[in-house]
Amino acid sequence: MFKSAIQWFNKFMHSLSFKLSFYAGLLMFLAIIVFSYHSISSQEHSLINKMIQESLKDSEVIKAAIWNGMMTKERDVIRQIVKAIGQQEGFKEINIYDNKGELHYSTKPITTKTMMDLSAEPSMNDLRNDVRLRHRISRDGHSIVVVNPLINTVSCSTSGCHASPDVEKILGILEVKLGLENLNAEVSKNRKQTIIFAVSLFLMISTASGLGVVFFVNPKIRQLQDKAAKMARGEYNPRGRNGGTDEMAELIRSFDRMSIQINQRTNELDASRKLYKSLFEEVPCYLTVVDRDFKIVRANRAFTNEFGDQVGKNCFTGYKNRTEPCENCSVAKTFEDGAVHQSEEIWRLHGRDCYVMVKTSPIFDNRGKVLEVLEMAVDVTLLKRLQLKLERKQFEFKQLFSTVPCYLTVVDRDFNIVTTNDLFERDFGERIGRKCFEAYKNSDHKCDNCPVEKTFIDGATHYSEEIWRRNGEETYIVVYTAPIHNDEGEIVSVMEMSTNITEVKRLQGELAILGETIAGMSHTIKNILSGLQGGVYVLDSGLKTSREDKVRDGWAMVKKNVEKISDLVKGILYASKERTPEYKIYSPIQLLSEVCDLYEVKARNEGISLTRNFAQDVPPCFIDPAGIHSAVSNLVSNAIHACKDLDEDQSHTITVSCFMNSANLVIEVKDDGAGMPENVRDNLFKKFYSTKGSQGTGLGLVITRKVIHEHGGNIRVESELGLGTTFIIEIPAKFEHIQPRLQEAC
């Protein structure tokens, strides 16, 4: 009961009607009080002034009466007049003092000798001199005191009554006291009336405004409250027109308009909510809403159909049959940072693994905090399989690219190498980022007729044969270029597929040599055949005609050509068969002497002198004596051939020299024979090349060179037509140079 009363009181205190009436009344009350106080004060002031003026006038009248009485020496008359005046309403007392302040007469009965109250008159010291008419309010505030000095005029000082000396300015003082009680009572009465008025006005205004609020505002507010409550329940439908022209009516109309708009928005929201709900349900992927405890709050139809009703269960249980949250959980990440996350996961579905792409996005509450997370999962198993297939293919292609046994490089439009395969990197080193022409050819500018450039222009495959430089060696390369397109079909780079054909080129060269060899050999054989055929014919003819000379000639021809065939076959075998050299420590001087001994007689028969020019300091060397013997014999035999059949009157010399040149053993065979033209010099070491016609096999120098090369040495020729020829053999004499060759031979 008491409590409810307090509640009611509190409610009342906080009600709009109370506040409005109380504060309006209070304001009015204060205004009246302030105004009345000011008005009463000024009224009081003016009454006092008026009284003062009147009392001054009265004091002047009394003074005049006193003066006249004094002049006429009618003291009693004076007293009577004063007394009469003093008895009038408002006069409290009238006192007359002398110039020493002693009271001489008072309307009040005087018992003792009374002095003037000097404390009330600050200038009383000046009592004798101050001639001003002055007044004051008594200390108790109940009376006005008028002080009127009685001035010593000429008539006074000269009159005979009780003449005062003329030095005295003032003869005495007239003090008139007027009562203020009536005035104060009046003022007090006014005040009381004003307060009563103000209080009653306050009550009236408060009541009026309170009632106004209660009758005119509160019902409307209640109406608004009802409408708001209805609207909140979604039941409010503003119908008809609300009458009235005041602000409250306008407020209600505004509210109605607002409610119409809110209704519209609500309907729209409802429609979109329904749309989203249907989307949520129908979208062909698994949608779940998960809370902070990883509990599924909602799930769409696709999910429920596939996984059953999992609402209320943990997502990791529902999706993956796990007992604890997944590592690297996207939902947890989204709860943490409020951002969208994505992951690929493997779920168990109908007993098989399926790949799903999971995307999590936050659902915020109105304070911007992540309330729940929407987890969207799409079954990408098929896609994943394709992707795996693609990755496998990519890997295979990469593998193929890396291991293909030719150089593969990819070059961009600026001829920068973008990527290379393993073989290229192995043979040319890391070259990515370098210009292709720089990497391949040590060139500082683009190659002429560049196939890469052509492919960039026409998108077609191009081909070129090039020579690249690698570690200072020339490498023959055949390059095919093919365009690499991007998704838009533009050529972004060009692949260069280069095959090292150095070996092919070498074989090609050997093949050409082989071709020439066979041609040369067939020529030699043709000559021999021709001789044989002739011999056989001549023999046959001799037998038929019984001419013995023809038989002999023919038989000699046949024998000679059979010998030639024998030589040829032996030469071919020597030149082509891998004969194992037999190295031993042997004196080159001794070896060369043996050769010279062998050819001494033959040379002499041809009118040629064979000179030996051997240095004394040539030490025994590690050589294959049989090989060197055959090599030098060949050269000496050639030299004899070059010197014979020339002009008979000129004698020729062949010089065989031997000396050491630093670590090399040098053997020279020099003749002053016919010399060789350039074309002969160029073909010297080819198989079956011979200038001796039917005399040679075209294999001698081939064998010679083979032997010298087996010794790790080299052979060269200096020759001038008509002046002679010198063959120079240089062989490293040291054991170490031969050692590898020995190992090779083994």
Added chain:
Amino acid sequence: MAKKILVIDDEPDMVTFLTTLLEDHGYETVTAMDGDEGLSQLRSQKPDLVSLDLLMPNKTGIKMFRELRKDPDLCDTPVIMVTGFGTDDTPNMDFKKWIHERSIKAPEAYIEKPVDKDALLAAIKKIIG
């Protein structure tokens, strides 16, 4: 009267073979071992036909052939060029073409070594009967 044929070849065996062959078939033969000797034999013996080896020391067959063709007394003597160089062996050296370019009358016949007896005899028969 038997027709006279001059055989020029630096190989004695070839000379023996050709003279034997020609004499067996009723021709009279004279021989020379090189170009210079060949030219002097031509002037002194006035053969009806010359069998000329292409590659010889002192004066090659080609040089001699050119001199022969330039000499007004000799230029009408028919020449059979006998050579070891066939067009099959030396594709880069087509002698027939090379000789033609010299704006002189070509040899009347070419015979390649090894000499085909019948072909040689047929060629001779065709030229001098």
